[in-house]
Amino acid sequence: MRKNWRLWFFPLITLLLLIGIYFQNQGSLNDRDSITYTYLSNAIQGSIGYGAVGYYGNMIDLSDLEPGDIILGGYPQCAYGRFSHAGLYIGDGQVIEGYVDLGITQQSVEHFWSYSEIGLLRVKASSEQKQAAVDYAKSHLGELFYPVAFKSGERIWNCTKILWEAYRQQGIDLETEGDIWISPDEFYYSPWVEVIREKSMP
Structure with missing residues (x-):
């Protein structure tokens, strides 16, 4: 009997946590504009994760980017919405972003040419x-890096949370839905940004 307590204890704790998250965030879970609703709805329809990853060669003009600009990229059938990834341009052709295997990292901005959807x-x-x-x-x-890092805390990040927090520290909240996490699409629709340029590949 004592050995079997693990069989029910951890599933029970997980269930209680999920119930707690649900009741604490009912607004975003039932809001059709929230990332939580969008993700769950798309997952039910079979769109999970980043979508159909590949090299789409959008070749958008990146020459007039300025430090502090945000770059969004997305693949077809992405579960999060139009965009699946975000980066912060820091100058000299470099961008700060987040990946599971690299954590918060600095990369060349030109890799954003691989996306079928891109927004500057x-x-x-x-x-x-x-x-x-x-x-x-x-x-x-x-x-x-953790893909579904919630907004609170500074211990784990994802590609959107690090950008959101970087600007929130300056008194600018790029997320207006009050969701438990942030999608790249929320940056696109934020009243705090203007779209410099965007492109969709067939």
């Missing part, structure tokens, strides 16, 4: 605020 966003902020956001993101390079 400029945050409505001062140059000082943008640089402070860049510096904040840089200070977290190498830290742990």
Whole structure:
């Protein structure tokens, strides 16, 4: 009997946590505009994760990007919405983003040409605020990535949370839905940004 307690204890704890999350976040779970609703709805229809990953060669012009700009990328059949990934441009052709295997990392911005959907966003902020956001993101390079990192805390990140927090530290909240996590699409629709350029590949 004592040995069997593990068989029911951990599933019970997981169930209780899920129930707690549900009751604490009923608004976002029932809101058709929320990322939680979008993800669950798409998952039921068979669209899970990043979508049909590949090289689509959108070749969008990246030449006028400025430090603090946000780059969004997406693949067909993405569960999160139109976009599945986000990065923060820091200058010199480099972007800060997050991956499961690399954590928060610095990469060349040109890899965003691989996406079928791409959007270049400029945050409505001062140059000082943008640089402070860049510096904040840089200070977290190498830290742990988790795909469904909730908004609270600074222990684990995903590609959107690090950008959101970098600007939130400057008094700019790029997420307006009040969801438990942030999707790249929420940056696209934020009143704090303007779309510089976007492109969709067939």
